[in-house]
Amino acid sequence: MSKSSRWDSTENESKHLPIYRHKAKLVQAVEGSTFLVVTGETGSGKTTQLPQYLHQAGMCRNGKIGITQPRRVAAITVAQRVAQEMQCTLGREVGYQVRFDDCTSQDTVVKYMTDGCLLREILADPVLSQYSVVILDEVHERSLNTDILLGLLKKMFSDPAKSTKGRSFPLKVVVMSATLETDKLSAFLGGCPVFAIPGRTFPVTCTFGTAVGPKDVESTGYVKEVVRMALDVHTSELAGDILVFLTGQSEIERACDLLFEKAESIDYRYDVQDQTVEGLLILPLYGSMPTDQQRQIFQPPPSRIRKCVVATNIAATSLTINGIKYIIDSGFVKQLNHNSRVGMDILEVVPISKSEAEQRAGRAGRTSAGKCFRIYTKEFWEKSMPEYTVPEIQRTSLTAVVLTLKCLGVHDVIRFPYLDCPEERFLLEALKQLYQFDAIDRRGKVTQLGELMVEFPLQPGLTRAVLKGSSLGCQDLLLPLAAMLSVENIFIRPGNPEKQKEADKKHRALATKSGGMNDFATLLSVFQLCKSSDRPSAWCKDNWIHWRALKSAFSVETQLREILLRLQQKRDFPVETFDGNKSELFRRCLCTGYFTNVARRSVGKVFCTMDGNGSMVNIHPSSSLFDQEADLNWVIFHDVLVTSRVYIRTVCPIRYEWVKDLLPKLHEVDVYELSSVARQEVTDEEMIKWETREAAKRQPEVSTEDIVKKLEKRNNETSVSDARARYLQRKQQRQQSKAL
């Protein structure tokens, strides 16, 4: 195809997009106001067209147009598409930037990027002086980084002196979202105009089931029901592919086995109404699946065969499968939620929100009208499913976010303009952790260490261990380890029991090879063994290791190494010496980052955490320390898993002396003391007033009594009441001594 004909075809295509008729008015709207909310369903063309319109209107004269996406693939594929439409080489006028992949140049004026990338840019250039327009896309997904960007951009303009300082031309901000909650967005941005673009999707009829009601939230009986319904659709509905939503790998494998078993016994001569369907092709789909296997999903099925994809939430936003006409929705999802009791993020199965259910249904209406079968009852919909998914910022650990904000000069992180405020205790917990890691001081100011820490794309504790390693000259141990701990799980554990045994055996052998008794050392050893192997991918396959995860660990390690080198050139790093063996050196470094995760043997095999909560935890059976008796009184651990019990995973033994001096820091401050640092002072009345205000925003009918009850319950749950009592007692003592 010649260049001009390709241009013609894409240009013609883009003229048929719903957005095209609004071109002039849209450009006018962007020019006419600082903030603009643009709404439109999938298929309206806003992501690809709006930047081009603004470019044509000459809005790149002074600076770039930056468009953020919550996901890497989206940023890359959209940039490719737009470069093609604008007839330019990708990386010149149109480019993209994601982690590990910067495809931009001096000429780039339309830049697609992940929201995390723009946040990094703000750290280096707080007024975004290179941009004339910033477009936040997919805001309705409410990703953590997008939410932070929203607040930062709002804040930039609430202080005019600051927003223009360092800028020679005005900045325009466009916020793009699906039609949900646009009034809220507009109100948040000072009542800015809203521009609505009609979408281009097909109707999807939804039906409710009879099997899963509000009482079944805890059970996993829905797998069977999902299978039954998929077969029902297969034997009674016209041609068209099926997409089933479940929560995780093991469920998907189970469902596929069941489906396969049942589909085999269908007599297609009599049972299937539409005689053009004569078979069922069952395809699992989840994130940790090998990429080439994932690709099979996109191939059209053989003629007369119906495709049935059984997927996790990956199929809700990240991947689009053509030809889907039927959705089977289990109504559940796995979600990472912050748990105050263990002070960590924990993965759990929860009911999806109504808006999420609608998004799942919408996957059936992309090319023609579709049907969505929900296995849960109308009652479940009404009683157990929330209206909207709780945004990430209200669900996850905020430690890294708070450090980023502090480094951006946002001292009062509680009064930062959040679209939805995180719970105050989550913010206080983050402050407490940063204080414990010496990233901020008692007054909440970022320390020199904190300024170094913010540069690393790692959890703060891990960064601290890396920095300790660097000052002790053993970064070659800590950098690979940090990389291994920040990529997805690397150990493959298949569903088939035979193969499971084989995999477990290989993994145990790897642990023994690294000296045993230390799961951190095993990870390091896997990294080193694979890296030095002649055929790393074959090595992985042989040892039941995810090659893709290891490859990304290699890239992360390189990136971390570069950051460390850059910082070492810029600043003076402390140099320490240590005489002792390598294993002790390694573990001592780990202790500086994991002293918040110390546990001590309590009774039998049960350990007790030292973080003030004193939770009882067990060593997970996958650990090389499971079943080890000797000399195991103190351990540190990387993460917590809550299933039948509370398990700690990735564990290694330490000596009490190594953390003795660090542990007091865990009890030095309590959240209430920190809250008086973060804001002026908090009294009971204020706390109740504040809670009432927050609750009123969400649910107007909630009374103050409810809040008091809720506070009491929460205090009991998190043993905050004890901390508060201690704090009040100390405060009283201070006042008394002052009076004397």
Add this chain to the structure above:
DNA sequence: TCAGTGCTG
């Protein structure tokens, strides 16, 4: 006594 939804710098 037993397990890793999905993103991201």
